[in-house]
Amino acid sequence: xxxxxxxxxxxxxxxxxxxxxxxxxxxxxxxxxxxxxxxxxxxxxxxxxxxxxxxxxxxxxxxxxxxxxxxxxxxxxxxxxxxxxxxxxxxxxxxxxxxxxxxxxxxxxxxx
Amino acid sequence: xxxxxxxxxxxxxxxxxxxxxxxxxxxxxxxxxxxxxxxxxxxxxxxxxxxxxxxxxxxxxxxxxxxxxxxxxxxxxxxxxxxxxxxxxxxxxxxxxxxxxxxxxxxxxxxx
Numbered sequence: 001x002x003x004x005x006x007x008x009x010x011x012x013x014x015x016x017x018x019x020x021x022x023x024x025x026x027x028x029x030x031x032x033x034x035x036x037x038x039x040x041x042x043x044x045x046x047x048x049x050x051x052x053x054x055x056x057x058x059x060x061x062x063x064x065x066x067x068x069x070x071x072x073x074x075x076x077x078x079x080x081x082x083x084x085x086x087x088x089x090x091x092x093x094x095x096x097x098x099x100x101x102x103x104x105x106x107x108x109x110x111x112x
Numbered sequence: 113x114x115x116x117x118x119x120x121x122x123x124x125x126x127x128x129x130x131x132x133x134x135x136x137x138x139x140x141x142x143x144x145x146x147x148x149x150x151x152x153x154x155x156x157x158x159x160x161x162x163x164x165x166x167x168x169x170x171x172x173x174x175x176x177x178x179x180x181x182x183x184x185x186x187x188x189x190x191x192x193x194x195x196x197x198x199x200x201x202x203x204x205x206x207x208x209x210x211x212x213x214x215x216x217x218x219x220x221x222x223x224x
Contacts, residue, residue, distance in 0.1 A: 033210075040216065040217075041216050042116075042203070042216050042217050043214045044214070045211045048210045048211065056210050056211055091155075091156070093156075099161060101156075101158065101212070105155045
């Protein structure tokens, strides 16, 4: 069990560029979550996958955000036309059960 | 709606002091309740949970009791250690759906 991994750990981009983050969950965890966390705040739910199906998506999530989980393994989160307000830590978590989550170290995004 | 309100920090305590971090929630239905902890330089990890009213979650000397009548899930520890210094997040998950709601976090520093 190597834990949840995320790549990259840090990303600096210019406003208007697209960015993509990757999350590798713990193997055999069928549930995967994406969160966004800004300084001084708790994680904010973005979306949830069960296997390859995206079952829930936050209503706060802009249509510039899209996530995929092909084949029910790793997941990607893409942000198109980034804005300075997108600067945050993006967290991924995986889970074998509804009541537990194992978080990755996060990807810190800075939009200049 | 669904939300979690946490006691604001930062909290500074001397070693062996008693700790209480307050958490109240608003939710439809009967949520599950959680405390997560984030140690310096590490990812979020589950500390304890309770899935129904009057349940007590416990781990590493920490306890929290699910109080439906007061919609609370306060975190307590009888004698804190320097190694407990971390940020603590209260969270809930609705019993329908998979979305988690986190509080803003409470930073705890324990001094020798």
